[in-house]
Amino acid sequence: KQEVTQIPAALSVPEGENLVLNCSFTDSAIYNLQWFRQDPGKGLTSLLLIQSSQREQTSGRLNASLDKSSGRSTLYIAASQPGDSATYLCAVRTSNAGNNRKLIWGLGTSLAVNP
Amino acid sequence: NAGVTQTPKFRVLKTGQSMTLLCAQDMNHEYMYWYRQDPGMGLRLIHYSVGEGTTAKGEVPDGYNVSRLKKQNFLLGLESAAPSQTSVYFCASRDWVQETQYFGPGTRLLVL
Numbered sequence: 001k002q003e004v005t006q007i008p009a010a011l012s013v014p015e016g017e018n019l020v021l022n023c024s025f026t027d028s029a030i031y032n033l034q035w036f037r038q039d040p041g042k043g044l045t046s047l048l049l050i051q052s053s054q055r056e057q058t059s060g061r062l063n064a065s066l067d068k069s070s071g072r073s074t075l076y077i078a079a080s081q082p083g084d085s086a087t088y089l090c091a092v093r094t095s096n097a098g099n100n101r102k103l104i105w106g107l108g109t110s111l112a113v114n115p
Numbered sequence: 116n117a118g119v120t121q122t123p124k125f126r127v128l129k130t131g132q133s134m135t136l137l138c139a140q141d142m143n144h145e146y147m148y149w150y151r152q153d154p155g156m157g158l159r160l161i162h163y164s165v166g167e168g169t170t171a172k173g174e175v176p177d178g179y180n181v182s183r184l185k186k187q188n189f190l191l192g193l194e195s196a197a198p199s200q201t202s203v204y205f206c207a208s209r210d211w212v213q214e215t216q217y218f219g220p221g222t223r224l225l226v227l
Contacts, residue, residue, distance in 0.1 A: 031214075032214055034215070044218040045218070046215045049214055049215055102160070105159075107156075107157045108157070
């Protein structure tokens with residue numbers, strides 16, 4: 001059974017720091033991995049999606065990597081800003097066929113970037 | 116485009132009451148989902164739909180029913196609300212090709 005773990009659960013950093021959020025999964029047979037952002041009281045916004053055949057994806061100051069063999073993904077945030085404060089969730093889509101592909105969610109890392 | 120919208124934003128129910136949560140998307144997406152989010156439990160899939168007129172059970176379907184009569188709408192019903200259904204409910208949608216899910220802003224439900 002696929003399980004997704006995100007460590008740490010909470011992180012507080014000063015503005016300007018580069019930081020790494022971690023996501024680990026137990027079954028390396030995945031279809032893709034996604035990173036989402038959730039602001040307090042709001043819905044989720046997709047940040048990056050990495051297909052199983054890819055090693056990394058970049059969007060602005062964000063870079064997500066994927067190492068299937070070790071069951072790990074990292075989200076790198078460069079030059080962090082107070083506006084980056086949010087909860088970041090990792091989700092793995094299983095590699096079952098067609099409509100049986102499930103999205104398995106981590107509990108998230110709550111990030112606070114202090115001015 | 117409004118994206119994914121949810122109605123209502125907040126609701127208080129008494130145990131045993133019924134209600135329907137409405138999700139609407141204007142992106143012509145085939146797939147739609149209903150999740151609940153609880154502290155320490157993460158997001159859990161309640162029901163989903165792979166197209167108009169179809170529905171399927173997710174991880175925690177008991178106590179909920181859904182309908183997808185129109186492609187753009189996905190309704191989640193609670194026939195007899197219980198305090199255990201106090202949660203934040205999120206709707207999401209995606210199309211056939213893209214794997215990215217687009218989420219609504221959520222509905223906060225309190226069952227007393």
